[in-house]
Amino acid sequence: MTYRSLLTTSAMALLVGAGAAAADTWRYAFEEAMEEVQGKFAQKFKEEIEANSDHTVQLFPFGTLGESDSIMEQTQSGILQFVDQSPGFTGALIPEAQVFFVPYLLPQDTETLASFFENSKAINELFPPLYAEQGLELLTMFPEGEVMMTTTEPVSGPDDLNEVKFRVMTNPLLVESYKAFGATPTPLPWGEVYGALQTGIIQGQENPAFFIESTKMYEVTDHITRAGHNNFTTAVMANKDFYDGLPDEDKTLVNNAIDAAFDYIIEYQSGLTEASLEKIMEAKPSMTITTLTEEERAPFMATAESVEQEFLEIGGDQAQTILDQLKADLEAAKSGG
Template identity: 70%
Template sequence: MKSTIRTCMASVAIAAVMAAGTVAAQADTWKYAFEESLTEVQGVYATKFKEAIEANSDHTVELFPYGTLGESADIMEQAQAGILQFVDQSPGFTGALIPEAQVFFVPYLLPTDQAHLARFYKQSKAINEDFESLYEEKGLELLVMFPEGEVAMTTKEPVRSCADLNEVKFRVMTNPLLVESYKAFGATPTPLPWGEVYGGLQTNIIQGQENPTFYLFSTKIYEVTDHITYTGHNNFTTAVMANSDFYSGLSDADKKVVEDAAVSAYDYIVDYQKGLAESELKKIKEAKPEMTITVLSEEERACFKEAASVVEAKFIEMTGDSGKAILDQLKADLEATKN
């Protein structure tokens, strides 16, 4: 019943968006949907982006948080169709559309050091040049990618090694490589849209999921799990895109306004996230003192790191020469932005 109501509400919201005008290039009000609430990281980024656009142009930006226009797949379809001018979506969902984007789910590719990540996303050739053409082929203009924090596993039983994930039904995004990652880790990967995760954990349909720390608190996912484990295997990446036809139809002045807004919002969100994981983890402990929080040692991470090589090989198998070139360039970019 809840799913039906949510679908109906999304349909009404979409109809309202379309009624406001679908000729994106002529619109004075630009529509921007994302996968989180207004107070979560994507929402904070979107708010700063909106403020910059409105301060430097006559345009306004209307924001659509998670759920107002449906699930992640829905907002991507709307962005490609030109109903939305902007969309923020993780490569976790975009990976089925753009296979090379799955590279961000190769375990232990990205560092956990947030300062290094901030430099990497801003300066990476792979992100800022190579991915641009891949997104464009799908009717999308890639504006920026940014990190949302180290991914943590939340489970009902403790995790100290891959063996502890044996037969655990672990929720993953609908991403082929993420499925392969959790297979390699020993779990039973179970793709589910986010709207079904809390209930799935509550009813034991699934027994685990992964997300950055701030999201574990804001979505109250800690209420239906008992253990948070940091394996250091990934950092959550998200991407802000524009509809290609809309973007190409903008004047040079408006393109500059959009590009400058994307950069200024990036700088803000990187600074905003400093200490965010620690503060939200503290809130989780206050809300649920019995929650166990574990950071695996290098020895305990060994099996996960061993699995990473299997996943990397699978990524190259899935994406061929194009994927390998992206992976090699990302590795070079990471090395170049170490200091």
């Protein structure tokens, strides 16, 4: 057993032991650091729960309890009560959730995005039963910011990604998306990405600007490309048995805290992207940040249809229904409905 595995196993043992002694302590793990977007959401959720009840919420940021697969397993088994995880990782459990990786599906306008995530029938009505099948109560999904490519060489079109080993999450549709972009997609756990870029095993990765800045991905890459192809999506879930077993007043408490955290995180992200890019340029003035023109984006956008068809092939039994409803929800958000 590795040292890291031993630490994770020990932490899990402590959690199991703590469960019986402190039934009013709810445990919540997420995939980012405390001061990153998921951490800010979690802190607001904790604040709301503790201000309106006798319960306490214990937060576990990235790495505390292992990688993404570990915290999901711990949530499904009931060791954790809450988890925040991107569909990039839950896509293996819930194929339909991969729809969020069809390029150029989500709008860039932040108000439209917020309206979509808050009011989407696909998210609020169609996805919950799919998550429930995996022992999860889907509480909300929210956007984290425009996804940008960071690479060791400049990118102005798909030809520039030819033979570039590009790190992607372990998500089949994201793999297909970067294949369509011309790259060689390379799934890697997040904990291995910095070192892989540093040693040249991979030459690129994608994430929102705040995450590129906070994890110092700019130290091991030289170019940021804004192709406008996606916005990072994440989902907050509860263990289904835990949630179903709560008295109605506690369910209301949780749902109200989720709503408050959603409103907070949308407001928190206002101006975050540009502020993060400014910090990157201050830390590394030689970094280039390029926003592709509509003409330069066109070849990337042309791949969307083939990736969408791939989603319909691998996206589960309700792929078509989910995609159709998602598009209808996006149109409603754009029109202000």
